Amino acid sequence: MIWAGSKDLLNRGVLVRTVLTGAEAVAHGVKVCQPQVVAAYPITPQTHIIEKLAEYVAKGELEAKYIRVESEMSALAVVAGAVAQGVRAFTATSSQGLLFMHEMMHWVAGGRLPVVMAVANRAVGAPWNIWCDQQDMLSQRDTGWMQVFASSAQEAMDLTVMAFKVAEGSCLPVMVALDGFVLSHTAEPVELVEPQEVEAFLPPLDFPLRLSHHDPFTLWPVLEPGLYHRERRDLFKDHARALEGWAAAFERWGEVTGRSYRPVDGYRLEDASVVFLTSGALAGTVRYTVDVLRSDGERVGLVNLRLFRPFPYDHLRESLASVERVLVLDRAISYGAEGIFSQEVRSALGGICPVQCCVASMGGREVTPEVIEDLYHRSSIVSEGVVLWS
């Protein structure tokens, strides 16, 4: 896929185009941001990211301390220590590893550390499953991290770079998600960004709370309830403010690379009555299915939720202002309730239209256009609140 705006730059030889897996694309995005510390612990399907970074460091293409830790919890703790000391740092994980980090994730967000972490989305056990769904990431919904979902290898690379920008501008951590295997292991054409281009986009890290002996202070001490409450209020408010940070980053990134992004993407929404809502690589399949259904005369469209935290309420309401029904293709569930995206979207729309939950895939169950079409037809005869399974 060539992005319209970047054709020019490509033709002029400014951009280098190659074929990379999602994992390699993330690693390249990390490399050009020049983190000083990388903490690595392997887990499928993330492993290729940290392996590629190890190769960059070994070849001298990335000058960083590369620390091979004994657990994911420690990976995030190493990154936290490095950022607290004032340098940019990176790690990546998946599934069980992400769950193992859970305590540290709250600590990083509460500590206001601008950490960037890639997450190759994968199901969680038991039973064992290495394939893609989003239960790992959405189980971390309330840790105070920002969450963006990539739909392609190109996006995975671009969002990684933008994540550093937004994280460091807001002192909030970011998880950049890419579908396990579907994106992490699939090679696609990618336009590479070179370090000098990123230089114009991403200034050096200036973390205001970094440890210093010139003005010694205590990071993360006991706070009495009133102050703690205020800290949490600030964290909450700064999340909402970070929407502006993403908007600014998307815009600037468009200027630098010619590739534009938005918190929410719409496809064939202009006269759509039923709109699929999904995220990640699944958006590509749904896009194709929308075309198929359109050719059958169905007035359908697609919304791809790229930014999940902070939640882009206004963008979503705007995209879905005049539709009759939203069909959410969930890949993460709140057991005893319904799909997590479904709940979020219904809450955001505030009754504008019915929001139906379709559990599209757990643990990598294949979602073909036929599966989506089937969900579409079944959904038309059930009411809101009935959870459909593919």
Place this chain on the structure above:
Amino acid sequence: MELKYPIVEHMEPGHLACAGCGAALAMRLALKVMDEKTRVVIPASCWSIIAGRHPDATLKLPLIHTPFAVAPSVATGIRAALERLGQRDVTVMVWAGDGSSYDIGFGALSAAAERNEDFIYVCYDNEAYMNTGVQRSSATPPGAWTTTTPYPTLKVERKKDLVGALVAHGIPYIATASPSYPQDLLTKFRKACGIKGFRFILVLCPCPTGWRMEESKTVQVGRLAVESGVFPLIEILDGRWRLTHEPSWIPIEEYLGAQGRFAAMGEGEKAAFKQWVQERWESILERLDASGSSPVLSG
């Protein structure tokens, strides 16, 4: 001893420790030989509280609090960042309790030691989860009462040999210390500061609250631990063992009898406790012998 008792203080009065806290005393002493650039890393422990409630700060040093299990990993990140920033002369010190070191953070401790990370790891060992109100840890000695080993159960298992575990990692410096022997403690911390790589110091810190003893007895009970042979003061530099203080071999009963936590021990438990101490000494003497530094022990 050549080392003078430094007047420098990096610890303020008015800290939040219980009266007679051995861990507060140990920190005050240790910091006397550290410089003002030192980064202190503290996982969940009594010291999370002792260090003060914002905006009060007990230490006049950059300090970072961490979750229970990951202090060595956070210290690794700080060390790595300092290296990339070209600040190699800054000392990083983890100051962790026995709950963190022996139990929940043992994996991270082992991993940092295995990587030979360049920082000092201090385990201030008060032999139970004292901050949560005296629960058994794997550092609790046999025969001890805690709230999770209440009478008549008591702690059955021997105390984990953490020094032995660290020895197995082949790190450059390991020492044990006691705030009841300040010169010995200061010498070891000063020596540790001058060594590169992973340095481990185990400091036995009497806890009046958990050991069930008078607040005024902290230093005295610390001495009884050492003189009875229950807590050997040793140093292992590049694998060479050295005894830094020869015990006077007072009866172990004097140490046990000074603390309420051992009050419920019967003769059987006392015999088992002594057997444990004796076996440890046999092992230590073998190591000392192998290092060519056998002390002449009477008793």
